[in-house]
Amino acid sequence: MNRISEDVGKVRMYVGPAVMYTINMLVLFSVAIYKMVQIDIKLTLYTLIPFPLLSISIFVLSKIIHKRSTIVQEYLSKLTTFGQEVFSGINVIKSYTIEMQTAEDFDGLANESKEKNINLFKAQALFFPLMVLLIGMSNLIVIYVGGMQYINGLISIGTIAEFMMYVNMLTWPVAIVGWVTSTIQQAEASQKRINEFLEYTPEIISGDLAPNENIGDIVLNHVSLRYDDTNIEALKNINLHIEKGQTVAILGKTGSGKSSLLNLIARIYDPTAGAISIDNTPLKELDIYALRKKIGFVSQDPFLFSDSIANNISFGIEGARQEQIELAAKNAAIHENINSFKEKYGTVLGERGITVSGGQKQRISIARAIIKDPEILLLDDCLSAIDTETEAIILNNLKRISTNKTTIIVSHRISSAKHADKIIVLDQGQIVANGTHQSLIKETGYYSELFQQQLLEKE
């Protein structure tokens, strides 16, 4: 946030006023000095003695300001991040009663930031007195050297007066030099931070092949995925064929790699080894935008925007009609719920969808995915906060609307998986079982254990 507001503002100060004042200063300087030289070269040279001193001190001071300004910008970022996080996590903070501690932490950070700011302003505050001092020295030199020349009868009183006027005319541009240099220094620090952001190259690069109209045949060939940041190998040598129109359920303990598998199919990540192809075309060669348009992805942690429910459901497709939105909501078993809200589909959600329940959030996200009428539907544990009855209704609706469409359901529940054409069990990134409900309950292993356990719970 800071980079796109604060830092951009700093650069704007450079591109606008700083450039203007520099031109102003250069013109004034050259005209005044030209006139001074015309009148008296010797006196001009004496007057300009303090100027090299000026450039050196400006140079040194600028360097210091640059360094301190970078630090100040970093602190501003830290403060913004802290504030933003605290407000979005306010419920957690309150339930753990750490308001005071959070306030203290913020205080600490704000104080550090204040120190850094004071440091910066100390350096900046040196500029003006330094200018005045050096201009004052010029004035003194004019009076002394000019006075001596007058006493010797070389120049008139008028010339001295004229020189003093020129020197004072130079005060403003010289003072501006300081402001301009510090602005340029700050802009440089800011531009660097902006560039870091702009030069970030995406790891996922789109191919240019348009996918088929009705894609859906997915093949994973010796696929492995290692996350760079944690160095965890989330998937190891996965071989899998999901045929067009199939419903596949993926089960497994937490951290077994289920979400990672879906992320690979939607090409949020690229596999570190092996290849994925859809309809015999490698995923990397497909146009990623066209591919994602055909995929309906409900992630494990659904994100809703602070906008109306209707817009939250329809945001993947332009100009969605109300009937379309309602149909999707009905299929996701959320229509009745929405109608009971005061403003119905126009109800505006709080930030991150804070004003709806977890199960409602999941169902709104499902509606958002199915309104796209996707060829491939990826559901990442998005029925977990929904009771089993509603779950059955949604699964039934999905079955009806997604005949001939490929559906992958990640779940921890047998009830979500048992009607699937194929069930896959993952463990530590590997496929440890593969079959149908009937075949898997006969084998010993995770699936049959889970089945027994959930059967008992039900009874």
Ligand SMILES: Nc1ncnc2c1ncn2[C@@H]1O[C@H](COP(=O)(O)OP(=O)(O)OP(=O)(O)O)[C@@H](O)[C@H]1O
């Ligand atoms: N974005 C990420 N960056 C780094 N490591 C990750 C990332 N996402 C997942 N992992 C790691 O990869 C492993 C597999 O995670 P994954 O999210 O695929 O599990 P999962 O089967 O979906 O678990 P759950 O049932 O809890 O959702 C975990 O050990 C996790 O720590």
Ligand SMILES: [Mg+2]
């Ligand atoms: Mg997951």
